[in-house]
Amino acid sequence: MRSNDILSREEIRGLLQKAIRENDTEGFYRAFDQIIECINQDIQQRYDAQVNDLKQEMDSRALAQRGVRQLTNKERDYYQKVAECMRSKDPKQALANADLVMPKTIMNAVFDELQTRHELLSLIEFIPTTGLTEMIMNTNGYQEAVWGKLCDDIVKELVSGFETIDMTLLKLSAFIPVCKAMLDLGPEWLDDYVRQVLYEALANGLEAGVVAGDGNEKPIGMNRQVGKGVTVTGGVYPEKAKISVTDLQPGTIGNLLSLIAVDPNGKPRTLRDVVMIVNPQDYFQKVMPATTLMAPDGTYRNDVMPYPMRIVQSMALDRGEAILGIAYKYFAGVGMGKEGRIEYDDSYHFLEDERMYLIKLYANGFPMDNNAFLFLDISALQPAIWKVEQVTPATPSNNAALSDLKIGSLTLDPAFTSETTTYTTTTSNATNTITATPADAKAAIEVKVGEAEVDNGSAATWQEGSNTVTIKVTAADGKTTKTYTVTVTKS
Template sequence: MKNKDFMALKRGEILNKMTAAIAENNSEAYSEAFMELCQEIEQNVLEQAQELINQADSNVLTQRGVRQLTSKEREYYEKVIEAMKSSDPKQALNNIDTVFPETIIDSVFDELTTNHPLISRLDATTVTGLTRMMMNTNGEQKAAWGKLTAKIIEELTSGFKEVDVTQDKLSAFLPVSKAMLDLGPAWLDNYVRQVLTEALANGLEYGIVNGTGKDMPIGMARQVGDGVNVVSGEYPAKEPIKMTALNMIQLGNVTSIMARNSKGQARTVSDLIMLVNPVDYWKRILPATRAMSPDGVYVSTVPIPVEIIQSAAVEEGTAVYGMAGKYFLGVGMAKNGKIEYSDEYRFLEDERVYLIKMYAYGFAMDNNAFVVLNIKDLQPVRFEVVNKEENHVDNAFLSDLRIGGLSLVPKFDSNTETYTVTTSAATNTITAFPETGTAAIEITVGEEKVTNGGKATWNSGANTVKVKVTDGALTKTYTVTVTKE
């Protein structure tokens, strides 16, 4: 059997090819890499089976990943093997009256949420057999004391929405040789689950981070919520906030944006994660978060609890930072899910290609839950006292300014300081996103101060909103005239 380190290295190289193909939108390159991965998994399973072919101890088999099948799973795989061995597998598979057991997907999902660093941190769930579900995007809700007025009812129910969990499809190809079929149901299950786990982990990770929302999840790096300009089904990318240090001031500034949801409701910030490219992890993140203490031991200097996760799906020079629990992910199969014969690929005579269709849907529960960081100029952390951060250029520009779901006129541009907007609502949230993590933001409506991300109350007629951005010696003020009709 192959050395485990060699196998991990080989599989890692293939997964990197798949990630690059997704980023380049090269379906042919992705398919070739994925088929290479399937064959690698199949060869590993065959070698493992040969090594344990005479093992009768079920505990030993279980330890090696050969699961003890349920009666429904065994029945299903036996019918599949019989169909795959037939002269017309396509028709034979269509005639199988047993659907793909949900317990198989449950097992794959358990593997994902246990061993995949990113997926294990999300609000992830299996939705097998479901087509639509209700979910609360607000998270924490206050109990209502006294009379349940229409306003309270509206606030309590405003975060609930119906989600179509089947709108984004995933396909996993299975090249299956005659030798694999001869091993029996337990080993075929072992192979199928490994392929599904790799297919979901790789395809989902890119979608979770960068997905446009068109035929894929809406990524953490995309804008969501009311007023977002969705073009041809694709959600716009978030503007990165420039960071020069991962210290209390800069991390505190960007984290404070998450302390209110898109509706202006205050919430506890928790479950923080930071996704970074593996190259950046070693090149930028470690030098910016580790320093040698006086006793010669390297210690973390990150001032807040955040888990840093390496992901090849993140573009170099950027990081995605936010609350893991505020990203919803649903994975499953349709009720009539089956292994199907595929006409898309042709291999050697003893190997046929099959297909398993799944679905997945993911999105951030609100726009403030995640921010994108520009980490190209992160500075190494040092214990000595300096008067000013090295290579830091003061920047008092905003990267985005949002007043509820309203559309600013003209469209927001960091160089434009004056805007107008009309509203019929009594209140709207005001959220300002700085271009750099060192900038401080002060918002006023008339003479009243408003917390960034908080609600402003409008008087009839014109209301003047001023957003003052201060970074070092620079100050810039954006003005919005909000007319309440």
């Protein structure tokens, strides 16, 4: 495919997202018409190229070598029967009479593409499911195990952290315009076409709902308030209050992440899979200048953030908006309606010389808790400005004390304190490990047994009778010293 075709499809996706957000039915149909034309052209071009190369070798092995997805026997039989019905004079009646159920492997292939090709959907908790789902969710967040006998009160506390949530899936209609020329290409190419259409329908519909859906016959978006105490009006969940962000410096990002690192119950949680979602134009005009650094070799490093996270571009957000949150804390479920049947549909007409078909998909999604995502206002985000400052080094420490001193498991007399420098002990062992811990990390330690130097943290060998251990501590200033002496008597 030519690069301008890819750009064209990206632009059309933007129009689709805009139409979905604004409930612009006519705009959606116009954009969908354009994307179908792109897919048709793509399939036809690749088919023509394959036919020219394959000629008489067009068997399954040759197709596989050229990257065409190989169909199972059930899939091939399904597409052949679908093509027969679509060629008939009355496809509506033919499809109604034929007991055709799309093999689950076809939708599984679409799901796989969604989770590998679509950056945002690859990060969230994305699960193929059925029309009505019950899921069990832990509402207590971080919870420590309890030591001791398992009494009734402890059992109630542990069980109270889980609740069952009913999630009814909402309908997504995927329109599949098929012209007769497409049917003549064969099952593999019809499969490619159908999967691409389903991918576009799911990707665009899901992305718009996952990011900014209002919950009214749509998923609940990451930018919406959820949880107990949230007032839902007419099925619409309220938007989160926006947080103004003018820079992406460590202090700013740290403050934002600290809000996410606590669940709604006030319990801390470890952050992983952090994602920042931004409008594509905002990415290039605001986020990229704020996250791009020049390396010493003169090249640039993009998306440099003070904490590990993925920056994802999404046309589901308006200019000046961004989402920061934990990707896996969004749950999305998707399933097929009416057992995956393709139905004839004469409600809409996108292209000439084609027939319209419909397959019903079902999906829904919601943030798992209200603290998992933040809604940001990045309209005033400033580029990163790097400056060199002369910093006066701190005065080196003159702390030459030890914070601890151990010689194996021997008991020192008197008991160790930082201020006491002279000790005695006895042993019957041939060796013991000497471990001297400085009070200041930059202090240097020298350990000797008699005149022989011993590495700190290693074993010293004792002679019969009295052994003198000296530990000299030199402070970070290089001048201040303190010496501890231990007389070890071996019997």
